[in-house]
């Protein structure tokens with residue numbers, strides 16, 4: 001299938017400019033494979049380097065096979081007053097194994113005057129000669145016209161001359177860049193149309209989200225004729241980030257009816273977005289369009305009833321199309337219908353009477369500070385307790401946590417736990433970075449012999465809130481935590497006047513929810529599917545409460 005719009009991912013270069021982003025060569029390789037499985041056409045791997053340490057990624061990539069994607073090497077137009085063939089950076093590009101090279105160059109006179117101090121005509125030669133050199137070396141070249149929209153606003157004639165120089169030198173695609181994120185969709189659309197009319201060559205679009213319209217600008221450019229979209233996974237990137245390909249792709253396919261990826265690949269979107277978050281050590285944004293945990297979450301009786309009758313009433317696309325699930329939020333507002341629908345999603349039959357009991361139970365718990373909207377794991381367990389489908393993983397005999405602070409300022413934490421699993425007593429002690437971490441370590445040490453899958457679960461989010469509004473008993477602490485098996489993430493909740501007790505309750509729920517029927521199998525299958533059988537799961541962020 002020839003895609004109508006090509007996806008060009010720059011997570012490994014522009015995305016890595018984002019705050020706190022840092023990946024090893026091996027992790028970058030895993031990102032590349034995840035992108036390939038999603039159907040991304042071009043994966044930009046960054047600058048090739050002459051430094052062997054920095055070149056590790058190119059070495060790894062050269063040995064790999066990709067189903068869909070081609071690797072793109074990135075570089076700049078030649079230095080001024082140098083011949084292209086004498087420019088060491090261009091030589092590295094020519095020598096790299098990558099079949100495609102993207103060259104970024106200037107189009108905005110302001111930059112020539114204030115930043116590079118290169119004469120406008122010399123800049124045109126730099127563009128043309130660099131592209132011609134790489135083309136002659138057998139590379140396909142994409143020209144990234146840096147600051148194109150700013151340049152076009154300032155001096156459209158010169159901006160177009162830059163593009164023409166690139167096209168005539170053999171670039172197969174001219175990508176218009178909104179490098180500062182200064183433009184709005186209408187402007188992007190009009191400029192893209194004007195370039196198409198003037199040059200008639202294939203165009204691409206590269207936008208940033210500084211004005212909150214990175215995705216909108218990309219779509220506007222596509223509607224005006226661009227056939228390649230550059231962006232990053234989950235919108236990573238410096239400042240406010242790049243255009244988010246995770247949002248762009250479903251919009252192209254589902255809203256604009258354009259073919260981008262092979263059938264079935266769009267359904268990998270959610271797991272790919274989360275997997276890459278995991279590799280990059282970023283907590284998935286629950287409100288992210290299409291793939292967020294809340295993207296198809298419904299609260300309130302009327303919404304829920306509508307969705308149950310016909311999903312189109314309150315949903316813009318089918319969640320399964322992007323590999324997401326519908327979430328029906330549970331709250332005081334909702335009645336039996338929500339609870340029954342939720343139970344059905346978890347594969348449980350819940351009769352009217354049991355559903356009514358669950359609703360009563362939820363109401364009672366919510367009045368003491370519980371809130372199940374973000375705690376789907378705990379809610380699953382709650383339903384199972386009502387249907388008799390619940391068996392605890394272990395019986396607690398006791399636990400003890402010691403926090404010791406020394407004169408030197410050092411703080412040490414240790415937890416000891418005594419539990420019974422299948423009639424056997426397990427006693428374990430563990431140190432941790434905090435009381436909850438120590439408890440988690442001790443509990444898991446005691447239990448993984450029986451349930452090895454629990455070793456793979458990662459605590460990815462830990463939130464503590466003091467609720468003073470809870471009735472009667474004074475302030476209570478609510479702990480919400482998210483546990484992940486690398487594929488699915490679920491929430492668990494604990495409420496108590498004691499923060500350790502609240503954390504413990506949430507921790508136990510999160511582990512028990514991780515062992516619910518089907519979850520372990522799904523995690524294994526989908527992970528192997530996504531990564532190839534020999535790959536493990538990435539490290540997830542572990543907050544240290």
Ligand SMILES: [Zn+2]
Nearest residue numbers: 014179206208
């Ligand atoms: Zn950029």
